[in-house]
Amino acid sequence: MSWAFLRDLLSGVNKYSTGIGRIWVAVVFMFRLLVYVAAAENIWKREHDEFECNIKQPGCENVCFDHFFPVSHIRLWALQLIMVSTPSLLVVFHVAYRENREKQHNQKLYRNPGKIDGGLLCTYLISLILKTGLEIVFLVLFYKLYNGFKIPHLVKCDIKPCPNTVDCYISKPTEKMIFLYFLVATSCLCIVLNLSELSYLIFKYSIKCYLKRHMKKQQ
């Protein structure tokens, strides 16, 4: 099990997406997943080893690191990627359910099981809302956990067994900050894409509905 699994899942989702949905998949693949695997992972690889405190007291470094990094940035990033990709599976499951129904009844119940209409439209809209919501939740979590998106060079720590307030130095703070901003930027881009897709679909289908009603009235 690795990122390849997620990549294959999302490729399957691509079939049933709108144009904006496909752009979203491309952004997630190229600018989030690939950047994570090829670059970001290595920056945070030895964060604990390279975290250095100005003290020889055993245990002080461990305790301070744990206090300032309850969940590492890179783990939050990975969780965000997984959570944000998962709602798309709802659409895949719904289409599979439709195809199953057609098989069971041995007749064509839908003009095209993969077309976004009726119940599948609702599922698609729910998946978009969930994706957007999860993106926002993770961004807020990042912000609250780390007091903004800045990573300081130095943190002051006075938790036992540290004998007094000691200076602890974080490794590669500038590089980490650059990639954190990159994460936030791509996250915001994905939120914008999801919201535009949502408004596009709602607009398109309201116009369709309105026109249908108008035609019925005329008849």
Next chain:
Amino acid sequence: MDWGALHTILGGVNKHSTSIGKIWLTVLFIFRIMILVVAAEKVWGDEQDDFVCNTLQPGCRNVCYDHFFPISHIRLWALQLIFVSTPALLVAMHVAYRRHEKKRQFRKGDQKSEYKDIEEIRKQRFRIEGSLWWTYTSSIFFRLIFEAVFMYAFYFMYDGFRMPRLMKCNAWPCPNTVDCFVSRPTEKTVFTIFMIAVSSICILLNVAELGYLLTKFFLRRSKKAGNSKQQPNHENKEETKQNEMNELISDSCQNTVIGFSS
């Protein structure tokens, strides 16, 4: 998701690029991505561990390293490669959009006479003309921009392309100006110069491809203008060749889309 996946996605583009485009892709994969993964990552692997400062003051090494290397060479290269590979997807998306439109029209019944069934639309080759030509050309243009921007960022951040052996650092908490020694400076310089050289070659290839496309475009236009004056329905050899090239390019985009969506 890793460089292998990128190779699969861009491999579809390879079949149907111009010959210069194929050379560009080969250079990208063999001389940049492969070198990055197989060699360069190992050279920079121990960069912070072996960055040694002439002081025992805890934290001085971390701070000095961060000051001199705000973003590591290896990460900058990885980002450059990702950004430079992305414009090819624009073309793939455009072709997919065109195909979607044709399918929609077919279902409505506008083009039943042109195509027997929807499979034929899927396999149809689109000509590189009109908006698709603009997409292809702008993808090359964006590639050029990204390459140039990253090369400049490199030069700006590291004051040239040489890796010095020794750096003098007096950032707090270093007690005074301390000497800090970079690990493997010569090897890093060699690889930096190599990557910059290959980047320049890629820029030249992109410029050549752009020039080639523009030349073909203007030649085609002038031939069409000339033909419409003399014999409106005469299809000359030049146009047949151009059509073949366009079909090849559009086929690539079709396969990219299939590869991307499968």
